[in-house]
Amino acid sequence: MKTALFVTCVNDMVFPRTGIAVVNILERLGHQVEVPRQQTCCGQMHANTGYRDEAMPVIRHFVRTFQGYDAVVAPSGSCVAMVRTLYPRLVDSDPQLAAAVAELLPRTYELSEFLIDVLGVTDLGASFPHRVTYHPTCHGMRALRLGDRPLELLSHVRGLELVPLKGAEECCGFGGTFSVKNPAVSGAMLHDKCAAILDTGADYVLAADNSCLTHIGGGLRRRRAAPRTVHYAEVLAS
Missing domain, CATH: 3.40.50 (Rossmann fold)
Incomplete structure (x- = not known):
């Protein structure tokens, strides 16, 4: 399975250990994870603040960046929710982009969804005595x-x-x-x-x-x- 890490802005800039943790988890399970260097913001801040026109180029870039992957996994419920719930509403006036978004949505997962629903894994052998x-x-x-x-x-x-x-x-x-x-x-x-x-x-x-x-x-x-x-x-x- 060709898997991409959508690391998100906050994790990339402030919490890189979270992105590293996701890669380590998936590699431990036998996956080769790619981290597309061209990825940027998902556009959530723009859309949530009412800047729909400014969000559209960001959305197009996101779709281009993650095309061709079997799964796009992110350690962020917030950013995955942006892709899965708001993208369809924002792109409905552009049929070509809407079709590309519809194809990408079923392959975009928050980490726990991917682990449990796709891989069927619940026990990762972790230890955290706290x-x-x-x-x-x-x-x-x-x-x-x-x-x-x-x-x-x-x-x-x-x-x-x-x-x-x-x-x-x-x-x-x-x-x-x-x-x-x-x-x-x-x-x-x-x-x-x-x-x-x-x-x-x-x-x-x-x-x-x-x-x-x-x-x-x-x-x-x-x-x-x-x-x-x-x-x-x-x-x-x-």
Whole structure:
């Protein structure tokens, strides 16, 4: 299977260890993973802020970049949700591009979907002897409907103690540009999320999106709180 890593902007620029973790996981399972150097943003920031015309060239570039792969895998529920749920709406006025997008969508996966639904793998032989809690990010939970897939993978990690997070389904308040445009509301949501995390007594907070973990991590650091934020892929690669 010819597999490509869609690393995403945030991971490429700020959290490269997450992208490396995904490659290590897939190579451990016998896959040869390519990381197309020409890949750029998926266009989510443009589209979410209302700049549809500016998003279109980015979408065309994404489709060209990942043509020819059997699977496109990303450690981001947010960016995969952009491709699978918003691309079809944004390109409906361009039949040729719409056809190319429709062909690409079934081959684009968030990591846990690819591991469980495509490869049929739940136990990666990982070990992480720590107390953790998991925050299901909004795009992964509501747009992709990842359900318990990440938790199923984490349940097979040796030594890991998974503690339920109260109000787990509630947004952390990031929402991309939402946190910039609505800082007071975003801050209040973040306060509640951090309080719930602290109540778990966890050493680590895991999620499928480093963008949300950045927001949560900032809130925890301002409280001088102990829990560290880590993408769940890095735990599975451990």
